[in-house]
Amino acid sequence: MLSALPLRLSQRLVVPVVCVCVTFIAIVDGAITTVALPSIARQFDLTTAALDGVVVVYPVCLAMAIPASAWLVERFGGKRVLLTALVGFLVSSALCGSAAGLGVLVVYRAVQGLSAGLLLPASAALLFGTFTPAEQVRVSRYMIVPQQIAPAAAPILGGLLVDHLSWRWVFYVNVPVGLPAVVFGALFLAGHHGGRPGRFDLTGLLLSAAALGTVMFGVCEGPNRGWSSAAVVTALALGAVLLTAAVVQQLRVGEPLLKLRLFADRLFRDTNLLNLVGLIPILGAMYLGPLFLQQAQGRTASESGLATFPEAFGVLLTVQVVGVLYARIGPRIIVGCGMTGVCAVLLAFATCDADTGPWTFRAYMFLLGLAMGCFFIPTTVASLATVDRSDLPQATTLNTVVRQTGGALAPAMVTTALVLGTPAAAAADPPVSAYQHAYLVLAALAAVTAVFAFTLPDGPARAAARGGTATAPARPARFRGRGQPVDS
Structure with a gap:
């Protein structure tokens, strides 16, 4: 019976609903954490500056996960990747809220970042694969709502949670918001058949992930440590070398992880x-x-x-x-x-x-x-x-x-x-x-x-x-092979 459920609701409704929830959760989490830093510092008896890793590790790991997202979507389908990443994000959020020390909190934030790095591209691929270019403008008018409300509401929500509950609820709040999205997506999101996207480019993943992560670290830490500090200069220089190597490698291989062409x-x-x-x-x-x-x-x-x-x-x-x-x-x-x-x-x-x-x-x-x-x-x-x-x-x-x-x-x-x-x-x-x-x-x-x-x-x-004919017409987002749509 459950296998028939995805056909009961149009994917033109289901996909935007799931994508709105994913976008809202990801943006709020990125904006709300800084509100809780002073409270976290007091509990762990640290300075706020010592919590820099809690903030920086998230965008660094997010950037490192992004290169693998396209291959995973093509191989396993958008639904599986999206829901798996969302579950990982929610579990790591709960673990962040229960963290007993700074070290484990940073580790759990890293898992959050890795999950978010898969969430955003998978969500976008589903959304733009479901609607034609002519429809995408209309859909985007509604999708922009959570993208604007989330960063504006996050500091207010974070302040209320920290003041009236504790800093831990800055992370716990993701669970009750995201869990209904997981259940809804599992029941009503159309299954997307994985295909054969080609051999997994492990070398490309290692080079691109290391390059993006290193550059992101240098950019995030530059204002705090100073652009002339040894750590920042080393990170940016190493990142530039790795980025150049990644570009050269991706342009040479027949089935690149990132299609720079x-x-x-x-x-x-x-x-x-x-x-x-x-x-x-x-x-x-x-x-x-x-x-x-x-x-x-x-x-x-x-x-x-x-x-x-x-x-x-x-x-x-x-x-x-x-x-x-x-x-x-x-x-x-x-x-x-x-x-x-x-x-x-x-x-x-x-x-x-x-x-x-x-x-x-x-x-x-x-x-x-x-x-x-x-x-x-x-x-x-x-x-x-x-x-x-x-x-x-x-x-x-x-x-x-x-x-x-x-x-x-x-x-x-x-x-x-x-x-x-x-x-x-x-x-x-x-x-x-x-x-x-x-x-x-x-x-x-x-x-x-x-x-x-x-x-x-x-x-x-x-x-x-x-x-018009600028692109091939899109159909409801069920992908076979290299993202080619098939009938629902």
Whole structure:
């Protein structure tokens, strides 16, 4: 009887529901942990700085797991990979909450990161394999909701859990949220037949995982330890060598773990470049805002959360308009105008000082959200417009690698800009001018991204969004072999 259950609900409903839950859990977990660090430090009788490993190990292990995700999806099917990774994520979350010391907590966080590294690409492959390019824009208008609400709500939720329960519930909370998604997915998500994706490229996995993990460590630790510290310089240099070796090896083998040849397609390459650079000013502004409010203006964490929350409403408003306009005017105009707007708002932020009122800051955050909303959906959908359906797992994996890298570069860029704008005598307390300097740096990056966006060759993306022939038509996401869809 259970085998018939997946046919009772349309996969066009089941897949988005599961992907929304997965996205929400992964984003909240990444944003909520920092709230609990002071409480964890007190319980383990450590300084907050000593808990750096708890934060850094997650993105490092996430980056190391991503390269294997496409092969696993093609071999075992999206459903198996997604649900297995989600179960691993929930189990490791429970173990993090029960950790009796720093060492085991770091180990369990590493397992969380490895699980998340499989979750995100598998989720994206299922989602984009279920809907045609013309439908993906409409679906993305709803998928953007958890992506915006999660990071805005995470600090508030984390503060409530830490204050009224304990820091352990920052990790325990993943279980009651994720367990229903596991049950729902197991019952109603269509089974995806694994195929023969080719020989597993172990050398490619070792090289790419080591390269991404080492680079991610260097980028995350650079602002904390200093970019000239021996550990950071060694990590970045070693990462560059490993990355070069991985690229050369992946281009030479017949069945690579990461299909870097996809970057030969200009639209795929350019949209990923936009994500790599464009996410730095966008996510950098989201990282810098709370720092400015709490450190430069002396506001509480709650006041900071309320002041930055309007950004989510701005994004949610804009994406509805973008969903209507995408097929008509294409991603080039939308992304270019959006990043121009981001640049203008960041320049407005650069005028804020210690006397800037909270309502002015909220207005700027809302405007930033309006501009940011022009970026996410067009770059995501357009990146896959000219990708063959059989290459979707590989393409979504590469997209995830690029976005994770951009996400890691954002706080590193902000912290570095703050350090460079702060006199040595006031290193522990950056002045208002340092924050203004950081906003100007982010505005400059947004301007560069906007100029590049206006060169995007988006004709194929518009054709695909109108139901044209830019890509082979998608069917409900059941994959055979190298991701080729079969009838449900």
